[in-house]
Amino acid sequence: ERLLATGAPPLTEFQLLVDGVDLAQYHPDLAMLNIRRRVLDPILLDNAAAAGADVALRTRVVGLLHDERRVTGVRIEDPEGRHSEIRARVVIGADGRNSTIGRLVGARRYNVTANERAGAVGYYEGVEPHGVFHLYILGSTYFIGSSCDNGLFMASAYYNKADHRRFREPNGFEERLATCPPFASLLKGATMTGPPVFASRWQGFFREAAGPGWALVGDAGHFKDPAPGQGIADAVRQAERLAESVCYGIDTHSLGDQLARWWRWRDHDAAEMYWWAREYGRAGLQSPVIVEMFRRLAANPRTLRAAHAVAFHETRPFRIFSPVRASAAAARLLARGGTPRGKVVADLVTLSTRDFQRRWRTHRPIYEEGPGRDAQEEPEQVLQRGVES
Template sequence: MDAAFDVVVVGARCAGSPLATLLAREGLSVALVDRAEFPSDTPSTHIFQNEGAKVLERLGVLDKVLASGAPWIERNDSRISHLRHADPIPRRPDDPGTWLCVRRPVLDTVLVEAAREAGAQVLTSTRVAGVVERDGRVCGVRVSGEGGVRLLAAGLVVGADGRGSAVARSAGARSYNLIPGQRFGVWAYYEGATWSPPATLFFHRWDDELVIGCPADSGLFLVAAIPPLERLPSFRSDPDGFFDAQLAACEPVAATVAGGRRVGKLQAMLRWTGYFRESAGPGWALVGDAGHFKDPTPGQGISDALRQAERLASAVVAGLGGPASLDQATAAWWRWRDEDAAEMAWFAGDLGRAGPVPPVLVEMLGELVASGGVASFLDVMNHRTKPSEVLTATRLAAATGRLIKRREHRRSEILRQAKEIAAEELRRQWLNKHPAYAGSGGPVGATQPQEGVVSPP
């Protein structure tokens, strides 16, 4: 049987469920549709930061998430080339805590349940085939599930359906500012790991290696290796041996899990590409990964999805009153999303780049450590400081000068690196204002750019 709602949200994880919860609490009739059943996993590690935890607190679900036994991660132990440092993770007085690492079957199930309790109609094991449009406006989705194929009509359809978004595809949302990934991810969980408070996140990046480890929920310890794509053949020929060797190469993480035991299968995600997508049009919007994905190395996607959902809910409520005001509100939200995410997307691509970290960047970070400025760098991860506020042109020039003076590297090489970083920064600033589109427009056009394929939303 067909049904009608104010809003249909497709995808019920950290973008879709909070959005459905907040809209249902405002009295809107909301359908929350997912092809999955919960609890269920999704290929993702799951470290998120203060700002994400704050959204969980405002949603009223933080206690349930903490009941999983996930400790607050209060310290960051980082190694960037030869530079190793351990620092407290900055926390503001009104933060409920710092960082958390909660497996997705736990986190997403709490979020789906909150949506159900708020009054959203939750339809799991239900696949959305695409949007339905009438007179150039999206007016619902076609779904298939237990009840067969049917139409869910809606004043607004929100795609929170992740990277392969059916809503984005069928609405014709184009992608822009693509950043191809240069690494892949392999991760596993250990029980019986030995660590003492404060709970610490290890982020170790040396030569071409990158290993991350930290305590998660349910007494588990997460270990993730993020090697360059050129190592894929070695991984494929012996996944377990490959992972064990990566772990062994990162001494502090290996020592933490040495007395424990790996549980469950190795998990892997072998390719990703960062992108932005047009994220609003007549009767539709995209939130979370459906609208924007960035290299997962800095672990920003969950906090971003939660923050975006909260902000989109406010925009939708403010835009109620008619199709025109709703479309204006979602278009404004899309502009905010781009502004909010642009710098971090480039920075995430840098963190996930293959190859050793350029000495100029290591020198900049070294100066931050020496001058007590690490908190501002960690606040980049907290989405409270922009990368450009920390990795400034002045710092770049000073680091270049110091390196040239010390004569540890060829002068021409250092100058080349500095020039490349400065030129890349200019290119990024241009692309933030004049996006490079990857595909052509689709059937239910987004709030169209004014000057063809290179205009901002």
């Protein structure tokens, strides 16, 4: 109720266009809400407090407490710089990509991937709120938008990192939005409420997510390319499951086992979405094979719905975007003609190789040396540590 009271309309109609292939669909049972963090976070905090949590704002974890076997609590610093301690049976690090808890326990990152795209977002007044999620892939740029809270419209672009400078030029963002016809007409007469916000550095990763007396949840333990917009929902999904594991572990005196099981579940649950987000976030034009896959998916409302349902964890991404579908798409392209044969074959080989690599790395993760930090903080150092190129 409080989420709806922000004025964010449920987004039930999806306007999706991928290089001219129309993937639009209406499904009221798969609704999304777009709420800015400054509005969402206080609601989450209030809910936590109402559920019995003690909330300490502007207070940060600066150290851990240990006994000889496990983590037993945290040392915190309040806004006045005073230190104190909190003892706990389990410490959950939900402290984001550059997790302090992760660093303090020495959790290593694995299967790290570098971002190939950058993003910009702006909020507009003057667009009539409506329940449509817009995604248009034109050339190498993704244009994404929807109404959000308080009558605003969010417009964003997700583009090759090489284009970042052009987007950052004065009015560069607005000029690029205007090259997307649906956005040009949506934003006619609308006013941006402030300068656009840009993001160009992040890495995808998994981080060791549990140990004696500790666990890492949300971005602290795992970050994926933001292209499919799954981060918040996944953090909540993991937290719900972790809460069950912790309660059960305490009740049955098997906390260590339950945390380890939860970590295995987290990796299994997140793996496909992680690698799919990585594919979705690659720079450049869409491969003709992928576009042909979309064309076939769009031809049948049932398969189209299954494709949309990927974003809601109802369908596993690689059940839809499977190697079999890719091979069939390549065969159709070759039979139809019009696309250079060499290009089709090369794309199919690339897609198959990546599919093999993601399966292999899911079962045989590549660990980074030492507890890695995000590229935002240590760009050169991180890049030297063998991030996937």
